[in-house]
Amino acid sequence: MSKEVFHSLLKRYLEGRCTEEEKKIVEQWYNVLDREGLPAYQESELEAMDDRLWATLSQKLDDTTETRRVSFFRRRNIQLGMAASLIAGLLLMGYLVSIDHATPDAIAREAGATLQMRQNMTLLPVSVQLEDGTRVTLAPGAVLQYPDRFAANKREVFLTGEAFFEVSKDKQRPFLVLSEDLITQVVGTSFIVKAQGAGHPSEVAVVTGKVMVSRNTEGAILRGLLTEEHQVYLTPNQRAVLDLETEELAVSLVAEPVPLSAEDAPAESIVFEFEEAPLKIVLRNLERAYGITIQPEDVNLYNCTFTGDLAGEDLETRLEFICSSVGAGHTIEGTTIRITGKGCPGKQ
Known part of the structure; x- marks a missing residue:
């Protein structure tokens, strides 16, 4: 503020x-x-x-x-x-x-419009298109509440359950997904929100773009505007999960990272076929392809080289091939992948 x-x-x-x-x-x-x-x-x-x-x-x-x-x-x-x-x-x-502890009624008042509700009563995903062009895919059992027209300065919806959002770009009107525990704010991007209610950890996972996630509690928005506390920023392949015991947001990689979309990927092409390539280049290509950080435990790992074709493989398979070829392993710490091992001797 x-x-x-x-x-x-x-x-x-x-x-x-x-x-x-x-x-x-x-x-x-x-x-x-x-x-x-x-x-x-x-x-x-x-x-x-x-x-x-x-x-x-x-x-x-x-x-x-x-x-x-x-x-x-x-x-x-x-x-x-x-x-x-x-x-x-x-x-x-x-x-x-x-507007701090946001509720469906508050959304309706802010928009000055009638609140609509869509509940997926089927066993398959159901798609809902909002008046701004945003598309929401509701998982079975999910409930979405939204105004029939959005406010002039922002777009707000309330979610219970799981849904995938493909938000229409509108820099003048940020898009906010409110749930019982979390507030997710974006301008134009795609992401998954899981808001299963009491007793279940809430989660936000980003597919494209960037989102800001904060707690939907008394004082959370105000404190965030003043100090930016209780907020986390997520980029593709990152997720935030609300810890039910500490009530803190823990940020980590999604379970199965995917290559960045054309919207987020670097302009230059990335190759995955290597011939005696220094490990530093191999890992750098993975970082650019997935928008994640990969760090070696020992800098001597950069002395190693890798030969192989990783095209068409998922990230976990690519990491396994690379690590096994140089006698290393890998672990995930938050949003960082660490390559563990002693590495290779340097050139004499």
């Missing part, structure tokens, strides 16, 4: 363009800041007030120290315009909280 966004919301309130619901939110956030206390302002400081308020509201989220109760409306020399600007700041915080 930038200061420009903050000022924009402040102006919106002063122009009287907030709803009754937002006014109630203002009162809730006034109570929060009222308990924490605010510095006294002089009339001459009016022009700098909104900058100070910005700093106060930004800092308060992580401030856990005991504070004294002060009523800022009772302070001497507080002008009506200053109080109005302060409430505008509260509105900003309240507005973000109102």
